[in-house]
Amino acid sequence: MADTSFDLIVIGGGPGGYVAAIRASQLGMKTAVVEREHLGGICLNWGCIPTKALLRSSEINHLLHNLGEFGFSADNIRFDLDKVVKRSRAVAKQLASGVGHLLKKNKVAVFDGNAALDGVEGSLRRVKVSKDGSPDTALTAKNVILATGARARTIPGLEPDGEFIWSYREAMVPKSMPKRLLVVGSGAIGIEFASFYRNMGAEVTVIEVADRILPVEDEEIGAFARKAFEKQGMRILTGAKLGTLVKENGTVTVPVEAGGKSETFIVDRVISAVGIVGNVEGLGLEGTRVVVEKTHVTIDPFCATGEPNVYAIGDLAGAPWLAHKASHEGVVCVEKLAGKDVHPIDWSNIPGCTYSRPQIASVGLTEARAKAAGHEIRVGRFPFVGNGKAIAMGEPEGMVKVVFDRASGELLGAHLVGAEVTEMIQGYVIARTLETTEQELMHSVFPHPTVSETMHEAVLDAYDQVIHF
Template sequence: MATTDFDIIIIGGGPGGYVAAIRAAQLKLSVCVVESTHLGGICLNWGCIPTKALLRSAEINHLLHNLGEFGFSADNIRFDLDKVVKRSRAISKQLASGVGFLLKKNKVPVFDGRGKLAGTDGDKRRVEVTKDGKAVATLTGKHVILATGARARVLPGLEPDGKLIWSYREAMVPAAMPKRLLVIGSGAIGIEFASFYRNMGAEVTVAEVVDRILPVEDEEIATFARTQFEKQGIRILTGAKIGTPQKLADSVSITIEAKGKSETLEFDRIISAVGIVGNVEDIGLEGTKVEVEKTHVKIDHFCRTGEPGVYAIGDLAGAPWLAHKASHEGVLCVEKIAGMDVHGIDWTNIPGCTYCRPQVASVGWTEAKAKAEGREIRVGRFPFIGNGKAITMGEPDGMVKTVFDAKTGGLLGAHMVGAEVTELIQGYVIARTLESTEQELMHTVFPHPTVSETMHEAVLDAWGQAIHF
């Protein structure tokens, strides 16, 4: 008979849940995972991983159409969309299967079904597991970690229909390349899809309700990115009021008002990318002290909810909605349960990455946030055009921006736009984690020639010492 009593029960097998389970197993805690759909969660199956595979294909398509810059030529360049999509899905399947292997390797049992808090048995929590509406197991555990994730927000009138109006799922498996595409929403998800489809040849329009794109990013970086997107031919409408789409035979007509001008436009497809909502329904929160705010579970810096023995991690627990944040919370949560001396999570040290072209990455406070907090600041900037490696790569369009506390020299924030900045941002994340000042960063030797030298120069510039600009 399968074991049904554990130290920790984890509901959800995404990048928060499965990582928490593996760490618990390493600490010799008995642990299980309850997952109803697919191990790896949205990230591995319908998010981070498959979209990056698509974006890699789009990057190659862009390079193939710009071979002349590097001394090459090619005729009849074309792509097979079916193969592009199949490659993305195969990579996703490979990595999701790997999660199952890792859990098995660490002897973590996985219960196939939906988990729901169902009261207590003495000092233990009870979790009911159902599949297709039928009870399949009753589990008990001292601790329950909720990792049920989130789903796409749906606006009235913009409900995905699988044909003309797409959610992220349909956008990742297109049967044909739309000629005219509207993306509603300019956060990371919307901009990545806009970048993919534009670099694959579609005419792309982005409509954003607020007055700028990439709303969570530093405004200067977002403005720079917008200029680059528009150079690529993406039309961007900010401060937009979006009407109800009118579905035609194989297209959609929609009225958009921006800057006082109203237009009725026709698109082959619409992608709705207007945020996410937490999966808080039907997980047994009723009658508990777990607090929900704007569809997300409220937690403290150790991922504890208001209900003793119940924790929440990942997208369910709110922004930033990032896989690496979920994984970090999972590890921290389990280590706290195990009695280890751990630091509570500082969400300002979680890097944000958007894999458009050019890429955008950031950590910490924006310049506006630092000013709003009343800090006296020093700001440094360095453009990619001053970096030898960026120029040799054919990627001179980019910049790095640093924000320091003028009195202490502490790094308040770092913001980047350009080639491979999602790989570079970790340098600043480490600096913030170690509470480094400008002196440590100035005295760090950066290798030459690398794009990372722009990071050094942006620090130097904050103190008027930039060398190459």
């Protein structure tokens, strides 16, 4: 009979849950994970990983149609959509199966089913696991971490139907390539899908209710990205309002109001990317002191909820909704439980990445938020067109922007747009974690020729010392 008593039970096996469980086991805790669907969660199975595989295919398609710039030519360029999708699913499957191996290697017990808090038993928390009408399994543990993630938000009139109106799931496994596509929402998810389908040849229109795309990013970076997307042939309408969608004759008619004008779009498919809601239902939170605000569990900087010995991490615990944030929270949470001397989580040091073409990456405060927080600032910028490696790569479209506190030299924020900036942002993340000032960054030697030199030059520009522009 399987053991049912643990030091820690993690509810949810996504990038927050499984990482927390592994770290807990490393620290000597007897640990269990309860997962109702797929180990690896949305990220590995239907989010971060398979979308990057799709985006890689779309980048290759773009390159193949621009071979002349590099001295090559090719005829009859085409793609097999079924193979593109199959590769994406295979990548996801490989990594998800690896999670099961890692949990087994670290002696973490895995239970299949839906889990819910079920009261207390002395000093222990009870957790009930249910699965497909089978008898419930009763588990106990000293501590419980809620890591159930989130799901796509739906709004009236834009409910995904699996055929004409897609959620992210349908958008990742298209049976055919739509010729005309409308994407509702311009956050990271919406923009990534818009970029994928545009680079695969679809006509793409993006609708955003806010007055600009990528609304959490620095306004200047968002404006730069918008120009790049529009140059690729993408249509973008901001400050837009949707009318009633009509599905008929294999198409969707979408009336839109934007900029004081009305326009009607006839498209093959619509992707809804209007945010997420936390999976708080069925967790047994009723009667506990766990606080839920706008579908997300409220936590402190060590991931504790208002209920003793109950913690929450990842998308369930609110923004930023990022896999690496979930993993970091999981590690901090269990290290605190193990009595380690750990720093409280500083969510402003969590980098955000959008893997479109061009990519967008950022950490810390935007220029506007820095000013709103009362900082007197210095701002530096450097364009990719001034960087030798970017030009040699054929990727001169991009820029780096940094924001410093004028008095202390603290790096308040960094904002990048361009090729491979999601790989570069970690340099600024490390700088912020180490509380680096402009002096250390200016005296760091960046290798030449690399695109990372733009990061150095942007810092120099903030202090009127830029060399190459």
